[in-house]
Amino acid sequence: MKKGALHLLVLSHAFSVLSLKKACINQLERYFLSAENVVDILQIARLCDAPRLSLICTRMIIRDFKTVTQSEGWRVMRQASPSLEQELLESLVEEDTKRKERTNRLEEKKVYLQLHEAMEALVHICGDGCRTIGPRDQILKSSQAACRFPACKGIELLLRHFSACKVRVPGGCGSCKQIWQLLELHSRMCSTPETCKVPLCRHFKEKMQHLSRKEEAKWNLLVSKVLERKGTISSISERRKFSSLKSVGSCRIQSNSDLHY
Ligand SMILES: [Zn+2]
Ligand SMILES: [Zn+2]
Numbered sequence: 001m002k003k004g005a006l007h008l009l010v011l012s013h014a015f016s017v018l019s020l021k022k023a024c025i026n027q028l029e030r031y032f033l034s035a036e037n038v039v040d041i042l043q044i045a046r047l048c049d050a051p052r053l054s055l056i057c058t059r060m061i062i063r064d065f066k067t068v069t070q071s072e073g074w075r076v077m078r079q080a081s082p083s084l085e086q087e088l089l090e091s092l093v094e095e096d097t098k099r100k101e102r103t104n105r106l107e108e109k110k111v112y113l114q115l116h117e118a119m120e121a122l123v124h125i126c127g128d129g130c131r132t133i134g135p136r137d138q139i140l141k142s143s144q145a146a147c148r149f150p151a152c153k154g155i156e157l158l159l160r161h162f163s164a165c166k167v168r169v170p171g172g173c174g175s176c177k178q179i180w181q182l183l184e185l186h187s188r189m190c191s192t193p194e195t196c197k198v199p200l201c202r203h204f205k206e207k208m209q210h211l212s213r214k215e216e217a218k219w220n221l222l223v224s225k226v227l228e229r230k231g232t233i234s235s236i237s238e239r240r241k242f243s244s245l246k247s248v249g250s251c252r253i254q255s256n257s258d259l260h261y
């Protein structure tokens with residue numbers, strides 16, 4: 001059956017023996033396809049009106065493109081049917097674009113999730129105080145395992161750096177710029193700036209009122225993407241309200257210059 005399947009497919013199609021045609025297609029799909037013969041089988045599948053087999057062949061060609069294009073079948077097809085070659089090349093480009101878009105979307109989701117985790121860690125550190133890392137006046141334990149907030153340690157390090165850095169944002173310090181942006185994002189998402197202990201929360205809230213529409217739209221989009229990451233989180237303040245941890249220390253500040261952390 002295996003070897004004759006291709007001929008039988010042509011015959012069963014020509015004489016409309018549907019059950020035999022189905023059996024041949026099944027055999028070809030399951031046992032017969034290879035990089036060497038897939039271009040030939042694709043052309044026969046098209047002639048014999050076998051769309052599923054055609055699709056399987058096309059997918060195989062795209063998946064194993066380099067090897068398939070070295071086959072005799074490909075070489076012959078290029079000369080006999082340039083339009084099919086063009087079609088296959090277009091499918092390849094399309095698939096490649098889709099793959100890149102999928103990767104970009106995944107990367108994007110990862111970034112928003114990291115931002116979401118950073119926002120949670122900020123409130124956790126400044127509001128509750130991290131019990132795993134320890135009080136702020138103590139040296140950060142490098143061997144200490146991370147607490148249940150995955151971004152806690154990283155944010156804690158950034159905050160400590162920010163409070164002690166002499167270069168700061170205007171001087172072009174990369175770490176300070178990073179925490180500055182995270183603090184601004186927090187402020188965007190914070191619904192209780194009056195009582196919030198995250199540094200610069202109120203400062204950014206005031207600054208927001210003077211932003212252009214374009215800037216405003218940019219921030220709103222970012223905030224909605226970050227919120228999307230873990231479903232609709234009610235608000236940062238809700239989380240804090242239900243937290244049983246006691247607040248340690250205060251880091252509420254009015255401006256960057258009087259940051260005490
Ligand atoms: Zn923590
Ligand atoms: Zn710095």
Ligand SMILES: [Zn+2]
Binds near residue numbers: 186187193196197
């Ligand atoms: Zn806040």
